[in-house]
Amino acid sequence: MRIISQPADLPVRESASRGLVPTMGYLHEGHLELIRRAAAENEEVAVSIFVNPLQFGPGEDYRTYPRDLERDARLAESAGASWIFHPSPEVMYPPGFATTVHVGGPLTERWEGERRPGHFDGVATVVTKLFNLVRPDRAYFGEKDFQQLQVVRRFTADLNLGVEIVPVPIVREPDGLARSxxxxxxxxxxxxxxxxxxxxxxxxxxxxxxxxxxxxxxxxxxxxxxxxxxxxxxxxxxxxxxxxxxxxxxxxxxxxxxxxxxxxxxxxxxxxxxxx
The missing domain is CATH 3.30.1300.10 (Pantoate-beta-alanine ligase, C-terminal domain)
Known part of the structure; x- marks a missing residue:
């Protein structure tokens, strides 16, 4: 499984269709279902693995968030991924980085937006960057993060990013707990x-x-x-x-x-x- 860490090394588009599965890694069956869906609908599937510091507020688990790139690479390949984009925070947000994407209005003011100030700005910023770098036709998001899914749909449409957002149903454990x-x-x-x-x-x-x-x-x-x-x-x-x-x-x-x-x-x- 090819793991790419620098934007300059991202593959030139050769396939007729490219799907993207954005993740923060430590893949589970829910992520793998996204990758399988993308593989069924695209000739090429990119999986991003990036624990995005902009999504985490003070006191949240950015430093302790589970990470295991070797394990993730094996699982992604088994589900049909073509390659992995695994940039560092310094690559995504180099010195002098000063631009973020903000989705305003009721969609981000309630629920997770109220309890995690700045969280959706972090999501919108990193996803916009990933879309611009990877250039997918479609991007796959799980319905478990339902508010995030609606936010992604909103800024993708508002900014004319030209990416089809594909929702994928929640994958649950046998006792009903949503995979996370x-x-x-x-x-x-x-x-x-x-x-x-x-x-x-x-x-x-x-x-x-x-x-x-x-x-x-x-x-x-x-x-x-x-x-x-x-x-x-x-x-x-x-x-x-x-x-x-x-x-x-x-x-x-x-x-x-x-x-x-x-x-x-x-x-x-x-x-x-x-x-x-």
């Missing part, structure tokens, strides 16, 4: 209890199907979250699938989103709860 690189932080005691996010989302969906309003469905999910006292929720809400605004009545594709923290790790998840 940060799951490795969970202790043995926390791991089975971490399914509380998934169970809360199921409770929201089931309440909706029984005829509950969005507010009543959220209450059903909050009762599930309260059953695990060591989990401290940041939010549980039913939102519009495009704008992420809270809903007072159901719309097609309505999404339940949840986030919160165990003592060792912060987790997020989401689920479509209204498909009528």
């Amino acid at each position: 690189s940060r799951n490795v932080y969970l202790t043995a005691e926390e791991r089975p209890r971490a399914t509380v996010l998934y169970r809360a989302l199921l409770a929201v969906r089931e309440a909706a199907r029984r005829g509950a309003s969005p507010a009543e469905a959220v209450e059903a999910g909050e009762k599930v979250l309260a059953s695990v006292p060591e989990f401290v929720p940041d939010y549980l809400a039913v939102v519009h699938p495009g704008t992420l605004e809270p809903l007072s009545s159901w719309v097609p594709g309505a999404r339940a989103i949840v986030a919160g923290r165990f003592p060792t790790v912060r987790l997020i998840d989401n689920m479509e709860v209204w498909d009528r």
Whole structure:
């Protein structure tokens, strides 16, 4: 597996189609599903592995975020990647770097944007740079980071970047926990209890199907979250699938989103709860 660290060494475009899977590494089955989807739809698949310092706020886990490039290269190749782009922070943000991409408005003001100031500026900046460097036709993003997916769609359209954004459904463990690189932080005691996010989302969906309003469905999910006292929720809400605004009545594709923290790790998840 070819690993490229310098932009000047990125392959000249020779294939009819190029897909990009942007990641921060420590690949799991969710990432591999993105790579497989990209390989099925493109002649060439680039995987970026870059732990982006601009996405991390003070006190977050930038320095301890799990990293294992050799392992990631094996997994990416097995899933169909053509090559890996693995730049250093100094390459992506050289001395004098002074430009960032900001997505304003309600899409970034709530939820993760409120709790992680500057996070989406970091996402938008690094993804824009990756698009400009790799020049993909399509880029693949998991629906687990649902707000991020909508932010990427927004700035890609607003800036006329010419990249098709392809969403890929969440990949879950057999017990429902959404796959995440940060799951490795969970202790043995926390791991089975971490399914509380998934169970809360199921409770929201089931309440909706029984005829509950969005507010009543959220209450059903909050009762599930309260059953695990060591989990401290940041939010549980039913939102519009495009704008992420809270809903007072159901719309097609309505999404339940949840986030919160165990003592060792912060987790997020989401689920479509209204498909009528």
